[in-house]
Amino acid sequence: MNWFAIALAMLPEHILLAGIVVLTALALRKRPSASLAPAIIAVVVAAIAAALQSTMGFAYEPFPGHFSVDASALAAKSIVLALTVPVLLMARSEAKQSAFPILVLSSLYGVCLLFSADSFLTLFLGLEIMSLPVYALVLLAFRRPESAEGALKYLVLSGTATATLLMGVALLYGRSGALAISAFADALAASDALGSAAVVLIVAAFFLKAAVVPFHAWAPDAYESAAVPVTAYMATIVKAGVLLAAVRLFGVASVPRPMAELLAVLPLASIVWGNLAAMRQQSFRRMMAYSSIAHAGYLFYAFLGAGPGRFQAVAFYVLSYGLANLLAFASLPTGDDDPERDKLDNLRGLYHRQPFAALMIALAMLSLAGIPPLPGFVAKFLVFKNVIAAGFTLYGVLGLVASYLGIYFYLRVIQAMFMTTEAPAREPGPLEPLAESASLLCLAAVIALSVFPGWVIDQLVGRLG
Amino acid sequence: MADAMLLNAVLYLPVAAIVGIVALPADRDELVRRLSLAAMILQLLATVWLYARFDATVPGLQFETRLPWIASWGVSYQIGLDGYDVLLVLLTAFLGPLVVVGAFTAITRDVKLFYALIFALQFAMLGTFLAQDLFLFYLFWETMLIPLFLIIGIWGGERRIYATLKFVLYTAFGSIVMLAAVIYLVYSLNATTGITSFAFEDLYRARLPIDVQTLLLAAFALSFAIKVPIVPLHTWLPDAHVEAPTAGSVVLAGVLLKMGTYGFMKLAFPLFPDAARLLAPVFGTLAVVSIIYGACLALVQTDIKKIIAYSSISHLGYVMLGLVSLDLIGIQGAIVQMVSHGLVAGGLFLMVGMIYERCHTRELSAYGGLAKLLPIYSVFFALLTLAAIGLPTTSGFTGEFLVLLGAFRAAWPQYLQGAAYPLVTSSAAVAGVVLGALYMLWFAQRFLFGAGKAPHQPLLDLGFREKAILVTIVAAVFALGLFPDEPMSKTELAARHYQQLVARAATPPLAADDPHGPSLARQASRSTQ
Numbered sequence: 001m002n003w004f005a006i007a008l009a010m011l012p013e014h015i016l017l018a019g020i021v022v023l024t025a026l027a028l029r030k031r032p033s034a035s036l037a038p039a040i041i042a043v044v045v046a047a048i049a050a051a052l053q054s055t056m057g058f059a060y061e062p063f064p065g066h067f068s069v070d071a072s073a074l075a076a077k078s079i080v081l082a083l084t085v086p087v088l089l090m091a092r093s094e095a096k097q098s099a100f101p102i103l104v105l106s107s108l109y110g111v112c113l114l115f116s117a118d119s120f121l122t123l124f125l126g127l128e129i130m131s132l133p134v135y136a137l138v139l140l141a142f143r144r145p146e147s148a149e150g151a152l153k154y155l156v157l158s159g160t161a162t163a164t165l166l167m168g169v170a171l172l173y174g175r176s177g178a179l180a181i182s183a184f185a186d187a188l189a190a191s192d193a194l195g196s197a198a199v200v201l202i203v204a205a206f207f208l209k210a211a212v213v214p215f216h217a218w219a220p221d222a223y224e225s226a227a228v229p230v231t232a233y234m235a236t237i238v239k240a241g242v243l244l245a246a247v248r249l250f251g252v253a254s255v256p257r258p259m260a261e262l263l264a265v266l267p268l269a270s271i272v273w274g275n276l277a278a279m280r281q282q283s284f285r286r287m288m289a290y291s292s293i294a295h296a297g298y299l300f301y302a303f304l305g306a307g308p309g310r311f312q313a314v315a316f317y318v319l320s321y322g323l324a325n326l327l328a329f330a331s332l333p334t335g336d337d338d339p340e341r342d343k344l345d346n347l348r349g350l351y352h353r354q355p356f357a358a359l360m361i362a363l364a365m366l367s368l369a370g371i372p373p374l375p376g377f378v379a380k381f382l383v384f385k386n387v388i389a390a391g392f393t394l395y396g397v398l399g400l401v402a403s404y405l406g407i408y409f410y411l412r413v414i415q416a417m418f419m420t421t422e423a424p425a426r427e428p429g430p431l432e433p434l435a436e437s438a439s440l441l442c443l444a445a446v447i448a449l450s451v452f453p454g455w456v457i458d459q460l461v462g463r464l465g
Numbered sequence: 466m467a468d469a470m471l472l473n474a475v476l477y478l479p480v481a482a483i484v485g486i487v488a489l490p491a492d493r494d495e496l497v498r499r500l501s502l503a504a505m506i507l508q509l510l511a512t513v514w515l516y517a518r519f520d521a522t523v524p525g526l527q528f529e530t531r532l533p534w535i536a537s538w539g540v541s542y543q544i545g546l547d548g549y550d551v552l553l554v555l556l557t558a559f560l561g562p563l564v565v566v567g568a569f570t571a572i573t574r575d576v577k578l579f580y581a582l583i584f585a586l587q588f589a590m591l592g593t594f595l596a597q598d599l600f601l602f603y604l605f606w607e608t609m610l611i612p613l614f615l616i617i618g619i620w621g622g623e624r625r626i627y628a629t630l631k632f633v634l635y636t637a638f639g640s641i642v643m644l645a646a647v648i649y650l651v652y653s654l655n656a657t658t659g660i661t662s663f664a665f666e667d668l669y670r671a672r673l674p675i676d677v678q679t680l681l682l683a684a685f686a687l688s689f690a691i692k693v694p695i696v697p698l699h700t701w702l703p704d705a706h707v708e709a710p711t712a713g714s715v716v717l718a719g720v721l722l723k724m725g726t727y728g729f730m731k732l733a734f735p736l737f738p739d740a741a742r743l744l745a746p747v748f749g750t751l752a753v754v755s756i757i758y759g760a761c762l763a764l765v766q767t768d769i770k771k772i773i774a775y776s777s778i779s780h781l782g783y784v785m786l787g788l789v790s791l792d793l794i795g796i797q798g799a800i801v802q803m804v805s806h807g808l809v810a811g812g813l814f815l816m817v818g819m820i821y822e823r824c825h826t827r828e829l830s831a832y833g834g835l836a837k838l839l840p841i842y843s844v845f846f847a848l849l850t851l852a853a854i855g856l857p858t859t860s861g862f863t864g865e866f867l868v869l870l871g872a873f874r875a876a877w878p879q880y881l882q883g884a885a886y887p888l889v890t891s892s893a894a895v896a897g898v899v900l901g902a903l904y905m906l907w908f909a910q911r912f913l914f915g916a917g918k919a920p921h922q923p924l925l926d927l928g929f930r931e932k933a934i935l936v937t938i939v940a941a942v943f944a945l946g947l948f949p950d951e952p953m954s955k956t957e958l959a960a961r962h963y964q965q966l967v968a969r970a971a972t973p974p975l976a977a978d979d980p981h982g983p984s985l986a987r988q989a990s991r992s993t994q
Binding site for chain 2: 372377389401453454
């Protein structure tokens with residue numbers, strides 16, 4: 001066995017593991033204040049390693065049938081790792097608890113496993129390693145009673161998702177006698193009852209994890225009760241992990257008709273309901289939760305497209321959506337009182353007090369609403385282009401019209417920040433320098449993605465499977 | 466080559482200006498204003514140079530730049546100018562400095578943001594006219610919404626939030642529907658010809674069955690008709706105009722509304738010619754309804770800005786009528802009318818802004834006899850009123866007269882062949898001219914003549930800055946009215962090109978592409994046997 005190649009194949013994971021070890025050692029020596037830097041270094045190095053390996057076209061199968069890496073898996077890993085950097089940068093106050101960076105890195109380790117999973121065993125492992133630290137992360141804001149409630153809801157519903165997934169996997173195993181994820185694509189193509197039941201169960205589990213209507217109820221509570229960086233982490237990295245894992249699961253198989261209805265109707269309902277419910281929210285994080293429910297809908301829409309283009313569409317979408325979310329969360333003005341910080345009313349007239357933060361949040365909202373030339377538009381365009389090219393014209397048009405519903409509530413945030421001059425009851429504090437650097441980082445990436453979308457899209461060729 | 470670079474420079478100058486404005490320290494408002502004016506004048510000079518260099522005898526695009534952008538989708542960064550782009554770009558660049566100067570005293574808060582947004586709007590509008598690639602066009606088309614949303618929403622009047630949201634939600638709905646049509650069009654171009662491209666020139670080659678053409682035309686037309694606006698999709702316009710600050714109104718009336726008619730001319734009709742000819746009576750009817758309905762509504766308004774807003778709806782109806790006529794003179798008249806309306810309505814909104822700065826009301830009944838109180842102002846106002854009516858020697862006459870001439874030239878042969886309807890719509894449009902004279906003259910009479918009254922007397926007549934703005938506009942109005950030959954020579958080949966594009970048949974030959982085609986043809990031949 002070639003130990004060096006195995007070590008190289010899992011290089012990003014190993015770097016994360018090394019980071020976790022160092023952080024744990026630091027935590028044991030009671031030096032929590034220094035814990036953010038090693039975490040950021042580990043994530044950045046891992047992201048660069050994954051990106052380099054991806055551009056070199058590295059591919060290897062260290063554990064045949066269970067774990068393999070190829071250029072697209074590495075590209076997916078580098079995307080989520082890079083998206084984690086702003087999360088850590090904005091988490092200065094959360095990182096005072098030494099558990100925070102350790103949990104984030106552990107969860108990331110799970111995400112990386114997911115993108116390399118070849119068997120349901122690895123997939124399950126990855127999903128759980130990704131989710132378990134997140135329950136704890138939600139609880140970290142335990143100054144508030146709601147966070148316990150939010151974490152519990154997330155735990156229970158995520159547990160349900162896991163159970164559903166396992167049930168589906170068990171049916172698949174009973175049908176084919178194999179645990180390889182390719183069994184899923186086979187069952188998708190066949191139309192026997194057992195196979196269809198397994199597919200439906202597994203898809204439902206992924207819908208639950210990604211918060212697609214009607215499995216979305218946990219998201220607003222969990223997002224609202226967590227600390228802002230944790231919400232950002234859930235909304236971007238966890239969602240990216242689930243969706244890109246689903247891409248790997250589906251492989252290049254195209255979705256046959258009856259299953260395509262499931263994959264179109266629920267995401268469509270998700271887009272409609274997410275956009276409608278977001279209009280009424282008073283809390284910024286709750287609004288972003290409903291926005292993420294709608295975006296989960298667009299993301300699953302991408303699965304209607306032809307197999308080979310799916311990875312490209314989902315990866316680009318995840319990247320642009322993640323950047324916009326992180327830009328908004330990083331630029332959210334600080335406050336000592338967490339629920340207060342969150343009120344949309346407190347953003348009123350923000351431009352007149354903190355122009356930089358207001359402009360950044362506005363940019364993020366416009367990108368999420370899909371207004372060109374921001375990357376959110378190109379991402380949506382790519383998804384709907386694939387959907388219509390695959391022959392689902394009606395769903396494509398309905399999805400586009402449903403996305404129109406979303407414009408209003410994003411603009412409402414901009415309206416509150418720019419079009420009123422009165423100050424809110426409680427003045428939010430200025431951005432921390434680290435959070436500001438996170439915003440600038442996201443801004444640079446958003447601009448790069450707006451100017452050179454073609455280059456980025458061309459980097460994301462291939463499939464995750 | 467050098468001119469192509471200059472065209473790029475014209476497009477990106479606003480971006481450079483935004484960067485410059487943002488980099489300035491917060492309290493240097495005067496510097497921001499001067500920098501903005503300098504950038505706008507520079508842009509105008511460059512555009513005038515390009516206009517002069519534009520060769521009227523060469524068909525097709527000039528000063529073209531084409532670079533691959535999103536290569537795998539067939540999207541390219543393709544900009545260039547054809548005969549009518551060059552006029553509209555000139556109009557946009559011409560109004561730029563006037564908008565900036567006009568806002569010198571009106572905008573006193575958040576000056577930096579205001580000028581940055583004006584430049585963002587300028588960038589998006591120029592980009593829309595320059596784009597020769599549908600993806601790029603859509604990008605600029607949608608980008609345009611946001612700066613104006615903020616301009617109306619931040620510096621607007623009492624009901625600005627309502628007005629600006631209404632504006633954005635109306636236009637965004639049209640855009641979303643158009644987006645679906647764009648994707649479908651490009652996809653079916655690929656499916657039938659194997660070309661993956663968003664370039665206009667490639668899309669003109671798409672051959673689609675008539676029912677698909679009709680659907681796609683309806684989707685494009687919805688988006689463009691909201692922007693024009695064509696009755697009954699016009700209701701956002703009066704609100705947006707009334708609540709917008711002067712600069713917003715000027716850009717809206719001067720350039721933004723042209724986007725709709727430009728879209729019909731550049732995309733909707735040429736892309737789907739068979740459906741366009743089929744639906745020509747519908748568009749003709751809507752155009753005439755807009756002319757008459759807009760004029761009737763303008764007649765009964767009591768708010769000065771609303772009168773001009775409704776008159777815009779009426780005037781843009783002529784543009785549509787000219788485009789639908791498919792007569793060379795009518796098409797060229799439509800282009801002249803677009804430019805003329807940009808100048809006249811832009812000028813009138815600037816004048817309303819000037820009086821509003823002095824009296825703080827737009828209620829018509831509060832004014833009277835301004836000819837005595839503000840003689841210089843009244844002279845300019847009367848001149849622009851006459852141009853709006855379409856008096857000979859002004860640009861308004863050239864535009865409306867040519868449109869009507871073209872409409873009749875196209876309608877008469879059809880009447881001889883037994884189709885009387887085009888003649889009816891053309892005749893009805895003439896009634897619009899009479900109504901136009903009625904509401905504008907009545908407005909001017911109540912506003913300028915009679916007993917002198919105005920809130921906050923005594924009033925200061927126009928200062929040097931305001932006179933300079935109005936002299937420029939009035940000079941342009943007369944220039945276009947007296948010497949329309951020069952611009953029309955530039956547009957002639959483009960107008961012919963449009964005419965050919967819309968006249969061509971673009972349904973696929975029955976045997977080749979359409980899976981249903983052969984069997985239907987066979988059935989048809991069988992039934993005739």
